[in-house]
Amino acid sequence: MALSVLLLRPYQRLLVGASKWSRLSSVLSGHSLGRIENKPISTAGAPETLTSHMHGLHTLQRQLQQIAPVLRAGYPPLVATTRRLSALSGTCGVQESSMENVGLNGADRMVEVEWSDGGVSRFPYIWLRDNCQCPQCFKRDSRCRLILMSDLDVNVSPVRVESQARGGLLSVEWSDGHQSRYDWQWLKERCFSPQVMSERGKGWQRKTRLWGAELTHDLPKADFPVLLTDDRALYDFLVILDSVGLVLAQNVPCDVGQVERLANRVAFLRQTSGFGKEFVVVNKPNPGSDVAYTPAKLGLHTDLNSYSSKPGVQMLHCIEQIEGDGGDNSLVDGFNAAHQLKEENPDAFRLLTTLKVTFRHVGVDYNKYFLLQRQNVIRLNDQDDIQSISYSDQSRTSMLDMPADQVQPFYDALKSFNTIMYLPGNCVRLKMAAGEMMVFDNTRVLHGRSAYSPDSGTRHLQGGYMDWDDVYSRMRVLEMDHGIKE
Ligand SMILES: [Zn+2]
The missing domain is CATH 3.30.2020.30 (NE0471 N-terminal domain-like)
Known part of the structure; x- marks a missing residue:
C-alpha cells in the first residue's frame, strides 16, 4: 500500500494510509463533498460598541463549534485550516469562562x-x-x-x-x-x-504533505468548471494546493485565457517583467529569450528565482499536446528532496541553506528585462523549517559570492541535491492532455520537461502565476464567509 507522509512543521511526521489519501483527492472532484450551509460570518459593519462586537465574536465562535463535528466527519483530519482562521480572529480554542x-x-x-x-x-x-x-x-x-x-x-x-x-x-x-x-x-x-502562545503559533505552521513518485497514481484533481462556480470546491482545491503543492485541474476549455479565469477566481495574475500577465509555451521557430520555447529537454527547476519574492503559484494549461513521445513533465517535491538531503548529507544541506547563488534573467519578451537576485537554494525560515526551494541550472549565473575554498564543497552539495531530485522514487511523470491544467507551488515543486520532436505536432501551453499572500487571503475570506473551520 502506498503511504504518504504528512509533515507538520517542525518535522513532526505522521503516516497516513492510502485510503485517506484517496478520500482527500476525491474531495476535489466536488462529488463527495458535504456542504456546510452557514450564514456569512462577519463582524464588519457591526455597531461600534464593544458589547455588540463581542457578541459577534461569540456568535462566530458558537457557529464554528456547531459545524466543527460536521467538518471533522466530512474531511480528513490531516488538512488543518486553523492557521488562517487563527490568524484572522486570534481564536485559540477558548472555553466558556469569566x-x-x-x-x-x-x-x-x-x-x-x-x-x-x-x-x-x-x-x-x-x-x-x-x-x-x-x-x-x-x-x-x-x-x-x-x-x-x-x-x-x-x-x-x-x-x-x-x-x-x-x-x-x-x-x-x-x-x-x-x-x-x-x-x-x-x-x-x-x-x-507560553501554552496559549504555542497554540497560536501552530496556526502559522504549514501542514505540508511530502510526496514522491507514488503521487502519480493519486494525483489530486479538481474539476475546472466546478472551481469556477463552487466556493467550497475552490477552497478545498486551495487547501490541497497548500499542503501537497500540486493539483491537476481537468475539463478546462482548450482555448487561451483559462489561466486568467482561474487566477481571477482566486485573486489575480501576478505580472512579471519577463512574461507580463501570462506566457505561452509553444515551439517557436525563433525561440529568442527562453529555452522553454524550444523542444529541448528542460531540467528540473523552479521559475523566476531571479525575483526576491518569486511567484508562489504556477498554472500551466495544456491547450494542445503532441501525439508522439516526449513533452511530458517531471514534477518533484523539493521539500521532500531537501529533507532527504538533510538526513543523508547534513553538510550539503547546511551549505545549500547558507551559501547563496545568483540567478539572472535577461531578455526581451513582454518587455526588456534584467532580473538579478541572490538566493539560497534551500531557504529556511526563522524556525529552521524549509521555506522555499530556488533551483535552476538554466538561470544560475557564474557569479559565486563565496570563498574560493567553499566552491568545490558547494558544487558537491548541489550535485547531491540534484541526484536526489532525479531519483525515480521522487519524481512524478505527467503528460498533460489538452484540457488539463497543472497548478503547483513554485516555491516548492520543481518542474521539468522531456525533449520532443518539433515534427510531432504542436505543443501549446499557456501559463501564469499568483502569489501565496493573495491565495491565503482568498482562503481566509472563504473561511470567514462560509464558516469553515476544522
Ligand atoms: Zn480608548
Missing part, C-alpha cells in the same frame, strides 16, 4: 486576571493601553488602531481595575483619565502564557 478576580501588580506593571476555570493571565499595562478597544482608540470596522505611538505614554499605569458584567468585562481607569473596557474572551485569546 474573570474571577482582577488586580494590579505595580512591581511588574501587569494587570492580573484570575479565571473562573482556573489559571491566571498577566497583561502588561502598556499593551492594554495600546490596545484599548474604545472608538477613540480603535476603529472597529477597519480593524485599525487609532492611537499613534507619538501620543502614547509607554509608562502609563492604571489607577483602578475592576471586573464588570459578572466577570465578563475588565474595566481599567488610566492615570491620564482614559477609560478602557476589555471583553474576557478577547483577553483570553491574547493571553501571554
Whole structure:
C-alpha cells in the first residue's frame, strides 16, 4: 500500500494510509463533498460598541463549534485550516469562562486576571493601553488602531481595575483619565502564557504533505468548471494546493485565457517583467529569450528565482499536446528532496541553506528585462523549517559570492541535491492532455520537461502565476464567509 507522509512543521511526521489519501483527492472532484450551509460570518459593519462586537465574536465562535463535528466527519483530519482562521480572529480554542478576580501588580506593571476555570493571565499595562478597544482608540470596522505611538505614554499605569458584567468585562481607569473596557474572551485569546502562545503559533505552521513518485497514481484533481462556480470546491482545491503543492485541474476549455479565469477566481495574475500577465509555451521557430520555447529537454527547476519574492503559484494549461513521445513533465517535491538531503548529507544541506547563488534573467519578451537576485537554494525560515526551494541550472549565473575554498564543497552539495531530485522514487511523470491544467507551488515543486520532436505536432501551453499572500487571503475570506473551520 502506498503511504504518504504528512509533515507538520517542525518535522513532526505522521503516516497516513492510502485510503485517506484517496478520500482527500476525491474531495476535489466536488462529488463527495458535504456542504456546510452557514450564514456569512462577519463582524464588519457591526455597531461600534464593544458589547455588540463581542457578541459577534461569540456568535462566530458558537457557529464554528456547531459545524466543527460536521467538518471533522466530512474531511480528513490531516488538512488543518486553523492557521488562517487563527490568524484572522486570534481564536485559540477558548472555553466558556469569566474573570474571577482582577488586580494590579505595580512591581511588574501587569494587570492580573484570575479565571473562573482556573489559571491566571498577566497583561502588561502598556499593551492594554495600546490596545484599548474604545472608538477613540480603535476603529472597529477597519480593524485599525487609532492611537499613534507619538501620543502614547509607554509608562502609563492604571489607577483602578475592576471586573464588570459578572466577570465578563475588565474595566481599567488610566492615570491620564482614559477609560478602557476589555471583553474576557478577547483577553483570553491574547493571553501571554507560553501554552496559549504555542497554540497560536501552530496556526502559522504549514501542514505540508511530502510526496514522491507514488503521487502519480493519486494525483489530486479538481474539476475546472466546478472551481469556477463552487466556493467550497475552490477552497478545498486551495487547501490541497497548500499542503501537497500540486493539483491537476481537468475539463478546462482548450482555448487561451483559462489561466486568467482561474487566477481571477482566486485573486489575480501576478505580472512579471519577463512574461507580463501570462506566457505561452509553444515551439517557436525563433525561440529568442527562453529555452522553454524550444523542444529541448528542460531540467528540473523552479521559475523566476531571479525575483526576491518569486511567484508562489504556477498554472500551466495544456491547450494542445503532441501525439508522439516526449513533452511530458517531471514534477518533484523539493521539500521532500531537501529533507532527504538533510538526513543523508547534513553538510550539503547546511551549505545549500547558507551559501547563496545568483540567478539572472535577461531578455526581451513582454518587455526588456534584467532580473538579478541572490538566493539560497534551500531557504529556511526563522524556525529552521524549509521555506522555499530556488533551483535552476538554466538561470544560475557564474557569479559565486563565496570563498574560493567553499566552491568545490558547494558544487558537491548541489550535485547531491540534484541526484536526489532525479531519483525515480521522487519524481512524478505527467503528460498533460489538452484540457488539463497543472497548478503547483513554485516555491516548492520543481518542474521539468522531456525533449520532443518539433515534427510531432504542436505543443501549446499557456501559463501564469499568483502569489501565496493573495491565495491565503482568498482562503481566509472563504473561511470567514462560509464558516469553515476544522
Ligand atoms: Zn480608548
